[in-house]
Amino acid sequence: MTDIRIVPAADFGGACLEALQEAGARSRSITVGLPTGSTPIALYAEMASVAAAGNLDISGWRPFAIDEYGGARLHPCSNRRFFERHWESISGAPEVEQFDPEAPDLEAEARRMREAIDAAGGLDIALLGIGLNGHVAFNEPGSAAGSTVRRVDLSEASRESARACWGDETPAWGLTLGLRELFSAETVIIMAHGAAKADIVARAIDGPETVHVPASLSRRSARAIWVLDEAAASRLKR
Numbered sequence: 255m256t257d258i259r260i261v262p263a264a265d266f267g268g269a270c271l272e273a274l275q276e277a278g279a280r281s282r283s284i285t286v287g288l289p290t291g292s293t294p295i296a297l298y299a300e301m302a303s304v305a306a307a308g309n310l311d312i313s314g315w316r317p318f319a320i321d322e323y324g325g326a327r328l329h330p331c332s333n334r335r336f337f338e339r340h341w342e343s344i345s346g347a348p349e350v351e352q353f354d355p356e357a358p359d360l361e362a363e364a365r366r367m368r369e370a371i372d373a374a375g376g377l378d379i380a381l382l383g384i385g386l387n388g389h390v391a392f393n394e395p396g397s398a399a400g401s402t403v404r405r406v407d408l409s410e411a412s413r414e415s416a417r418a419c420w421g422d423e424t425p426a427w428g429l430t431l432g433l434r435e436l437f438s439a440e441t442v443i444i445m446a447h448g449a450a451k452a453d454i455v456a457r458a459i460d461g462p463e464t465v466h467v468p469a470s471l472s473r474r475s476a477r478a479i480w481v482l483d484e485a486a487a488s489r490l491k492r
């Protein structure tokens with residue numbers, strides 16, 4: 255089942271939180287995959303403000319980072335640093351289980367994350383952005399629907415986006431949850447804002463279901479919710 259929600263840009267963070275709370279209402283202790291990037295910033299800010307007012311309790315959640323760059327763990331552009339800035343400012347936010355890109359054995363590191371998620375019973379919610387090339391987490395175009403946690407080479411499109419922060423140190427690889435972990439979540443929430451995403455959002459929702467647009471495979475999930483601002487939704491057929 256796919257549910258598409260289109261809201262004015264100013265309401266984007268609030269609409270993302272509403273979808274998240276709805277999906278997480280079943281239990282206090284949900285397991286959730288969390289994204290980084292520019293897309294979720296409004297959501298995390300909204301969560302910080304609602305939690306500060308005492309109206310959001312996520313202390314029982316079990317969050318996992320959905321990906322990490324293959325750079326220094328404490329590089330200012332690492333996802334670990336992103337979570338410090340944007341997630342940890344939410345009052346009561348539990349610590350995010352993260353990838354360690356400096357682990358000596360990356361296969362073992364991927365296995366550690368896979369086993370931690372499996373032990374938690376899989377993800378209840380996969381909260382995702384979408385890349386300009388249709389990737390979700392670092393599952394680049396061509397990723398198999400059954401792909402699991404692993405080290406991946408980043409596409410040129412992803413490296414180009416990363417370059418704005420990483421500059422000359424832009425990593426060539428990353429660690430990511432697979433499409434298997436993400437799209438077998440009970441609820442998949444994909445967020446997109448801004449006109450730059452309009453084309454890829456339309457391809458993911460209205461185009462063919464294809465590994466060339468990994469986000470299009472979210473249609474196989476039990477429940478997929480797209481939260482879009484009007485600009486990101488502007489090329490949808492409906």
Ligand code: PGA
Nearest residue numbers: 291292293383384385391
């Ligand atoms: P963005 O990245 O939120 O910075 O646009 C989204 C993504 O690449 O998944």
